[in-house]
Amino acid sequence: MRKLFIAILLFISILTYGFDKVGSSAAQFLKIGVGTRATAMSGSFVALANDVSSLYWNPAGMVGVPYTALMGSYTSLFADISHEFIGFVMPIGRGRIGLSAVFLNSGEMEVTTPEEPEGTGVKFSYGCASVGLSYARYLTDRFCAGLTIKYVQESAWNETAATIAFDIGSQLETDIMGIRVGMCMSNFGGSMRLEGRDLLTTGDIAPDISGNPDVSAVLETSSWNLPLHFRVGSAMDIIGKKSYFVRSDMQRLTLLVDANHSNDNREWVTTGIEYEFMGISLRSGYRFSGDEEGLSFGAGLCVGEGKFQVGYALADFGRLGGVHRFSLEMGW
Numbered sequence: 324m325r326k327l328f329i330a331i332l333l334f335i336s337i338l339t340y341g342f343d344k345v346g347s348s349a350a351q352f353l354k355i356g357v358g359t360r361a362t363a364m365s366g367s368f369v370a371l372a373n374d375v376s377s378l379y380w381n382p383a384g385m386v387g388v389p390y391t392a393l394m395g396s397y398t399s400l401f402a403d404i405s406h407e408f409i410g411f412v413m414p415i416g417r418g419r420i421g422l423s424a425v426f427l428n429s430g431e432m433e434v435t436t437p438e439e440p441e442g443t444g445v446k447f448s449y450g451c452a453s454v455g456l457s458y459a460r461y462l463t464d465r466f467c468a469g470l471t472i473k474y475v476q477e478s479a480w481n482e483t484a485a486t487i488a489f490d491i492g493s494q495l496e497t498d499i500m501g502i503r504v505g506m507c508m509s510n511f512g513g514s515m516r517l518e519g520r521d522l523l524t525t526g527d528i529a530p531d532i533s534g535n536p537d538v539s540a541v542l543e544t545s546s547w548n549l550p551l552h553f554r555v556g557s558a559m560d561i562i563g564k565k566s567y568f569v570r571s572d573m574q575r576l577t578l579l580v581d582a583n584h585s586n587d588n589r590e591w592v593t594t595g596i597e598y599e600f601m602g603i604s605l606r607s608g609y610r611f612s613g614d615e616e617g618l619s620f621g622a623g624l625c626v627g628e629g630k631f632q633v634g635y636a637l638a639d640f641g642r643l644g645g646v647h648r649f650s651l652e653m654g655w
Contacts, residue, residue: 348587349484349515349547350475352427352451356380357408358396359634359650363621364595365608367579370494370505370558371597374632375410375652378423378457381492381507382469385419385459388412388654390630396650401643403430418460423471427451434480447480455490465496475512475549482519488512488549500567503558514546548586556581574600579608602626606636615641621648630654 358376361368372380373387375394391413398406410423429449433442453476459469471490476483492507522544525537556579560566563575579595591612598605604623610616621636632652637645 347547348550350451350453350477350510350549352406352425352477353453353475353510354550354552354585355398355400355406355425355427357398357406357410357425358394359621359636359648360597360604360606360623362638362648363606363608363619363634363636364579364597365593365610365616365619365638366554366583367556367581367593367595367608369492369507369554369556369581370503371577371579372494372505375412375421376408376650377459377469378410378412378421378455378471379408379425381494381505382421382457382471382490383459383467383492383494383505383507385412385421385457385469386461386467386494388414388419390414390654392630392652392654394650394652396648398646398648400646401640404428405430416460418458419469421455421457421459421471423453423455423457423473425451425453449477449479451475451477457490459492466493468493475510475515477515477517479517480519481521482517484515484517486513486515486549501560501565504555505558506555507553509552509554510549511551512549514548516546517544551586553584554581574598599625604634615643617641 356362356366357379360374361376361380368380372384375388375392377384394410396408400406405428407426410421412419412421427450431446431448434445434447435442453473455471455473457469457471459467461467469492473488475488476485489511490507490509494503494505496503522542524540524542526540527535527537529535558577558579561576561578562569562571564572577597581593584590591610593608593610595608602625607620609618617639619636619638621634623632623634625632634650636648639645
């Protein structure tokens with residue numbers, strides 16, 4: 324337990340240093356959860372993560388994938404915005420290596436100007452992408468850690484912003500009623516600033532003097548930090564093979580709680596529950612944040628000793644409606 328507390332203090336010290344200002348941040352798509360298992364439990368997954376979606380929620384959880392596996396998920400957001408995730412995990416030596424990619428696309432929108440607020444007839448789109456390389460391994464028989472390095476990019480019409488970021492995570496299986504503890508710091512990296520040809524312009528450097536030729540100039544854009552996110556959580560099996568309360572080889576019931584802190588939002592807590600019986604899983608969760616997002620639920624089907632899994636999740640966003648997610652995972 325001493326190592327756990329040292330790790331917590333280290334994470335918090337890194338998190339708070341230089342990131343105490345609450346405000347806007349770039350690359351908001353990085354905050355959109357992936358997969359149906361975690362999102363059905365409102366993101367309460369950092370301590371339980373043990374499938375390919377661990378690449379997003381906690382890279383340390385990759386050690387729970389016992390074979391080579393590939394996963395894809397699709398999210399239908401508001402205003403016809405789509406969000407996709409694809410991940411790959413492969414055992415290598417005593418650890419796991421993983422590749423992941425996240426994409427968000429707004430679809431085509433019409434360019435508007437002050438002179439033509441109804442549209443110019445020209446179309447553009449807003450898109451984002453994140454591509455990561457991960458590695459995880461057990462450091463002891465109960466403690467594992469993982470690291471992801473990723474390239475993050477946003478683009479709008481002819482402007483692009485990009486940077487490099489890191490995710491660092493860990494999981495610990497304690498001897499206290501079988502409780503598992505997980506921690507992850509996501510999106511620790513540089514700032515982003517839009518650059519592109521649409522920022523090129525001309526101007527008169529001395530408008531008070533007549534006859535001056537216009538000179539070429541570049542409009543200056545501001546730099547914005549990434550949405551640094553720190554989550555710590557716990558998971559406990561009420562029913563299961565290693566349960567402290569009810570042991571069972573046929574079914575499992577897990578309770579989860581996560582606490583979240585972000586540099587561009589107030590803190591929030593999520594809770595989740597997952598019940599599994601003979602390859603069928605039922606999940607639900609709730610986000611205590613005061614935002615539109617609240618209750619979520621979903622289900623999954625696992626066949627072939629876990630080597631083929633399909634899932635569905637629905638999250639309620641209040642007045643914005645529901646967000647549907649679908650996922651497919653295959654292993655060999």
